[in-house]
Amino acid sequence: MDDIPGRIIENINVAPGYFRLVIRLERPLGKASPGQFVMLKIPGEEVFLRRPFSIFGSRGKTLVVMYRVAGKGTGCLSQALKKSPVMVLGPLGRGFTIKKRDAYLVVAGGIGFAGTRMLLEKLGEKATLFFGVGAKEELSVAEDLSGICVHVSTLDGSRGFRGDVVSLLGQHLDACRQKDMEVFACGPAGMVKSLRALLESGHIPCQVSVEERMACGMGLCFGCVVATNDEINPFKRVCKEGPVFSIWDLSL
Amino acid sequence: MDDIPGRIIENINVAPGYFRLVIRLERPLGKASPGQFVMLKIPGEEVFLRRPFSIFGSRGKTLVVMYRVAGKGTGCLSQALKKSPVMVLGPLGRGFTIKKRDAYLVVAGGIGFAGTRMLLEKLGEKATLFFGVGAKEELSVAEDLSGICVHVSTLDGSRGFRGDVVSLLGQHLDACRQKDMEVFACGPAGMVKSLRALLESGHIPCQVSVEERMACGMGLCFGCVVATNDEINPFKRVCKEGPVFSIWDLSL
Amino acid sequence: MGPLAVELFGKKFKNPVMNASGTLGYAVEIEPLWGVETMGACVTKGLSALAHHGNPVPRVWEERHGMINSIGLQNVGVERFFSDHFPFFVEKNTPIIVNFFGFSEDEYLSCAEKIRPHELIAALEMNLSCPNIKKGGISFGKEASTVYSMVRSVKGITDIPLIAKLTPEVKNLTEIAIAAYEAGADGLTLINTLPAAAVDVKKRNVPLKGGLSGPILRPVALRAVHECSKAVPIPIIGVGGIMDAQDALAFFMAGASAVQVGTATFVDPFAIPKIIAGMEAWLVSAGLDSIRAITGVTHE
Amino acid sequence: MGPLAVELFGKKFKNPVMNASGTLGYAVEIEPLWGVETMGACVTKGLSALAHHGNPVPRVWEERHGMINSIGLQNVGVERFFSDHFPFFVEKNTPIIVNFFGFSEDEYLSCAEKIRPHELIAALEMNLSCPNIKKGGISFGKEASTVYSMVRSVKGITDIPLIAKLTPEVKNLTEIAIAAYEAGADGLTLINTLPAAAVDVKKRNVPLKGGLSGPILRPVALRAVHECSKAVPIPIIGVGGIMDAQDALAFFMAGASAVQVGTATFVDPFAIPKIIAGMEAWLVSAGLDSIRAITGVTHE
Numbered sequence A, B: 001m002d003d004i005p006g007r008i009i010e011n012i013n014v015a016p017g018y019f020r021l022v023i024r025l026e027r028p029l030g031k032a033s034p035g036q037f038v039m040l041k042i043p044g045e046e047v048f049l050r051r052p053f054s055i056f057g058s059r060g061k062t063l064v065v066m067y068r069v070a071g072k073g074t075g076c077l078s079q080a081l082k083k084s085p086v087m088v089l090g091p092l093g094r095g096f097t098i099k100k101r102d103a104y105l106v107v108a109g110g111i112g113f114a115g116t117r118m119l120l121e122k123l124g125e126k127a128t129l130f131f132g133v134g135a136k137e138e139l140s141v142a143e144d145l146s147g148i149c150v151h152v153s154t155l156d157g158s159r160g161f162r163g164d165v166v167s168l169l170g171q172h173l174d175a176c177r178q179k180d181m182e183v184f185a186c187g188p189a190g191m192v193k194s195l196r197a198l199l200e201s202g203h204i205p206c207q208v209s210v211e212e213r214m215a216c217g218m219g220l221c222f223g224c225v226v227a228t229n230d231e232i233n234p235f236k237r238v239c240k241e242g243p244v245f246s247i248w249d250l251s252l
Numbered sequence C, D: 001m002g003p004l005a006v007e008l009f010g011k012k013f014k015n016p017v018m019n020a021s022g023t024l025g026y027a028v029e030i031e032p033l034w035g036v037e038t039m040g041a042c043v044t045k046g047l048s049a050l051a052h053h054g055n056p057v058p059r060v061w062e063e064r065h066g067m068i069n070s071i072g073l074q075n076v077g078v079e080r081f082f083s084d085h086f087p088f089f090v091e092k093n094t095p096i097i098v099n100f101f102g103f104s105e106d107e108y109l110s111c112a113e114k115i116r117p118h119e120l121i122a123a124l125e126m127n128l129s130c131p132n133i134k135k136g137g138i139s140f141g142k143e144a145s146t147v148y149s150m151v152r153s154v155k156g157i158t159d160i161p162l163i164a165k166l167t168p169e170v171k172n173l174t175e176i177a178i179a180a181y182e183a184g185a186d187g188l189t190l191i192n193t194l195p196a197a198a199v200d201v202k203k204r205n206v207p208l209k210g211g212l213s214g215p216i217l218r219p220v221a222l223r224a225v226h227e228c229s230k231a232v233p234i235p236i237i238g239v240g241g242i243m244d245a246q247d248a249l250a251f252f253m254a255g256a257s258a259v260q261v262g263t264a265t266f267v268d269p270f271a272i273p274k275i276i277a278g279m280e281a282w283l284v285s286a287g288l289d290s291i292r293a294i295t296g297v298t299h300e
């Protein structure tokens, strides 16, 4: 973990509301595992706290983040010019744990794809991606996947399955039931809930990356907790004990 | 008076610590009289309140300000890039009142020159400028004066009279005593005090531009007062009733 | 009447946005930029029975996202206000709220007495943050019992609706709000500035102590409005760090019936007209036909 | 010992800079970036006799130049702290100040009792902003008489130096500071967060109420330190919105003998080491050989 100065070298609008940010760091980011994230200081004085973003890609001194404009911070970020200075704290958190399995099903909802990008790279052909978005334009977020089987859902039906990604997964799940498989997921809270409902009966192992408001991103403030089934110490820090948890440990 | 958006088109270091700022406004600044000032919103979010600056020059949509780096706000301003957006509120305050006289003696201390620049332009050849600075490098602030008689003092003796500008004025004053003359001055509080001591005996009319911390610059907050001899209402607003006062009305 | 119209203290206001006392001079100063009639009402500078010269400089100090002031309540006195400045409001046909103060109960009373009812005087706003010189300079607004008796005394001598403006530097603001209400206050203005000090590191001194205002006050003011508006049934005017229409809307949602804007005007002299326009645009875009639809919506 | 060395509560500290309680986790979390031994002392997370789970989310909310938190004092309990986390400080040979709280007098006492003297325990820091559940949730720090009796009780059962950490939401902080001093407190920490509320305009709700921290607290904290340090002879630890060395110096000038840094670490995780280095550089450039030279210089 390190806090590294960097400069924006690319900040482009890849789909409505989605931006690809490329940062040139002064030093390479430490080795990151899939599911880890960084805390980014947004250029300017307007945004007080840093913002958490998944590591979309990292090689040498280059860091790639994919983000969706959600509010003040990401709005400001989307206005940032090339060469603007940033600070990057990371890699942070506990990412996905990869055990040897026959099959990996990766479920990504919208910008949640950013949290699975490195994982897909690592899993390679053994992974099947279930990617759900609102409309087909958003699919360009996941353009450069090769050798991975992808199933797509759109809420408006403009491409692939019409509906949400968990229903899409449901359709494919039976075909895989026999296998030794694991589900990895990243997406909004609603998706996580319905995913759990879907997987409940089969006792399928599932790791999910969750989101919570953060102040520090490194376990200092206890601001980002999620409720788990741990009786002694139910509230776990998303930034430290997470962001990836077994879906069965969460108290949703 | 108007609040006008503008962009910085030049921000150059003309002498150690002194900057010339040229702003292109969306609309022309209203007609300004010598001694008036503007409240400038410094680019970025770091500086909360606006800062007062004398109108150094104004023609059409172009405004020129000369400033010295004094603290946080002027420090930030000196870093501002070309094209940075600013807001300019003005012209503000009550400037110098010019009555017909035989001679005008203009006394400027350091950056106080900025407060007399328009006045000198208006008075033309009838004015004699007494300009005091620390060292000769600062004289470039007043480079483009033509047809005006200038006497210079430097504290370090690197050019002209060695010492402060009020002593310099003292040396010339006797020569003019007989004439119907008026002194106009702008400079630090210490200069104003010694100027008053110098002029005390001769009852020479003298208008002086004073400085005080400001929040609004337009008479709203009563933050920028100076004590006068007015018994009923001693505290006058520098931004509204001033910045120019008769030196004899001030309670120094 | 548009979607921003409100009724307060039995009077109609075309919108619920006012300047905060002491931040718009005598109001005529803003005329070159926008007309005072833009606001639902104009709040006067703090007035007292006799004129006050105020404090020596420095009177203002910049802070990150805010400022400290120590103006010292400079004003021409209530009588000269009515002879010299009130005619301006009559000419502009703009309702005013007369902010007033004193350094003793008598001073409050003698000031309030001098203010005769007039159709343009919508209310009196009693600044209770003032130091009580008989009590060693402790402000009147500190104790519920003092607030109760002060409000009651003033209510006894005037027929003009009375708003109590409270200081946040107390143990329990809700208790004070209830005391003002029980004593007969027709409304509350929340909050006045927060006592603070500036340190000049270069000069190694404390150039001034005074009241903190601006955005840094906003979360404290919102809490005050949220809690007090649940506790008392009278209208609350929210003030503290409102910079834009979103900030103003937050105060209505927290329970305010009107808002005042102070420091923002120093940063952007058009802040008030922009806030009024922004609130109106927001109501339209939200499909609401009155600001009352969101007043107190956060009280679940 | 360098120019930043200070002596407090009869102990020597290599510098007078600490983290603020609750803003550095259990301290081990910062190790990947810098060592906890960089600080004069490390202040623990707030501990209680029994473990606390804390509040539901959202627990943090961003404000302009600050934040609101409502962590709810989550902690593993004082016993597990000493079994699981204290060995880390022993290994790092770093003095700690143990911040603790309770929701009743008994809870405070039973927590303090469990803390056995140790050469690395420089002091206890009693967080008096806690709600007293027996008194309807009014915080202990509100009344001088309560503060007096609470401090006195704890002093009666421990030999470790005791620091009282006060809440600013009171009528008169100086009075409270005097009460803590008279009850035997060995020092004061000023100030805890300021109660505030956030409004989510989009969702039209109040997502959380909690404590305001960060730069927006600084002018209020400076005033507290300035006034209380004149009123009591015990050392004061200043805290509230310190972001850089200049801010820290302002607190010393106002009268603090040490400072704590909280929210700044979230914005810049290296804030604390930078502040220490910056203060040292400033002292050198000012030609001063000890930080004590500027402590309280503003008290004319």
Ligand SMILES: Cc1cc2nc3c(=O)[nH]c(=O)nc-3n(C[C@H](O)[C@H](O)[C@H](O)COP(=O)(O)OP(=O)(O)OC[C@H]3O[C@@H](n4cnc5c(N)ncnc54)[C@H](O)[C@@H]3O)c2cc1C
Residues within 6 Å of the ligand: A037, A049, A050, A051, A052, A053, A054, A055, A065, A066, A067, A068, A069, A070, A071, A072, A073, A074, A075, A111, A114, A115, A210, A211, A212, A213, A214, A238, A243, D061, D062
């Ligand atoms: C571990 C982790 C990884 C993430 N990775 C990505 C990513 O790769 N790409 C991406 O676009 N987004 C990602 N997010 C979500 C992203 O952090 C938020 O969208 C962003 O912080 C919103 O900030 P804002 O100022 O634009 O929104 P505002 O709503 O104005 O933010 C206000 C505050 O709320 C917090 N907040 C708001 N929404 C969220 C959220 N969904 N999760 C956490 N905090 C939130 C902000 O951090 C900020 O403190 C991630 C979140 C977490 C926790």
Ligand SMILES: Cc1cc2nc3c(=O)[nH]c(=O)nc-3n(C[C@H](O)[C@H](O)[C@H](O)COP(=O)(O)OP(=O)(O)OC[C@H]3O[C@@H](n4cnc5c(N)ncnc54)[C@H](O)[C@@H]3O)c2cc1C
Residues within 6 Å of the ligand: B037, B049, B050, B051, B052, B053, B054, B055, B065, B066, B067, B068, B069, B070, B071, B072, B073, B074, B075, B111, B114, B115, B210, B211, B212, B213, B214, B238, B243, C061, C062
């Ligand atoms: C009517 C008027 C005209 C002026 N014209 C010029 C000019 O043409 N060129 C120029 O360089 N300077 C001028 N000044 C002074 C200039 O406004 C200050 O140097 C500047 O505000 C300092 O801001 P800062 O943030 O850099 O300094 P800081 O000391 O960090 O400022 C902190 C606060 O103090 C105020 N302040 C500090 N010094 C002064 C001062 N001398 N006068 C007024 N307020 C001060 C600032 O406005 C700010 O609110 C003028 C001042 C006045 C009142």
Ligand SMILES: Cc1cc2nc3c(=O)[nH]c(=O)nc-3n(C[C@H](O)[C@H](O)[C@H](O)COP(=O)(O)O)c2cc1C
Residues within 6 Å of the ligand: B221, B222, B223, C020, C021, C022, C023, C045, C046, C047, C069, C071, C073, C099, C127, C165, C191, C192, C193, C212, C213, C214, C215, C217, C239, C240, C241, C242, C260, C261, C262, C263, C264
């Ligand atoms: C320069 C200045 C002068 C003020 N004068 C008064 C006053 O005379 N009477 C009063 O009740 N409040 C006074 N206040 C307080 C404001 O009315 C308001 O309560 C406070 O500034 C918070 O609002 P803001 O953050 O929008 O400025 C003054 C505030 C400022 C900044």
Ligand SMILES: Cc1cc2nc3c(=O)[nH]c(=O)nc-3n(C[C@H](O)[C@H](O)[C@H](O)COP(=O)(O)O)c2cc1C
Residues within 6 Å of the ligand: A221, A222, A223, D020, D021, D022, D023, D045, D046, D047, D069, D071, D073, D099, D127, D165, D191, D192, D193, D212, D213, D214, D215, D217, D239, D240, D241, D242, D260, D261, D262, D263, D264
């Ligand atoms: C996330 C967070 C948790 C805190 N927890 C505690 C605590 O457990 N005990 C305590 O006395 N103060 C606690 N505080 C208050 C801080 O110690 C400090 O007094 C306050 O944040 C002001 O300092 P700052 O502006 O530097 O953050 C906490 C503050 C924050 C932001």
Ligand code: FES
Residues within 6 Å of the ligand: A213, A214, A215, A216, A217, A218, A219, A220, A221, A222, A223, A224, A225, A237, A238, A239, A240
């Ligand atoms: S964000 Fe601070 S502990 Fe997770």
Ligand code: FES
Residues within 6 Å of the ligand: B213, B214, B215, B216, B217, B218, B219, B220, B221, B222, B223, B224, B225, B237, B238, B239, B240
């Ligand atoms: S600066 Fe506000 S009255 Fe002059």
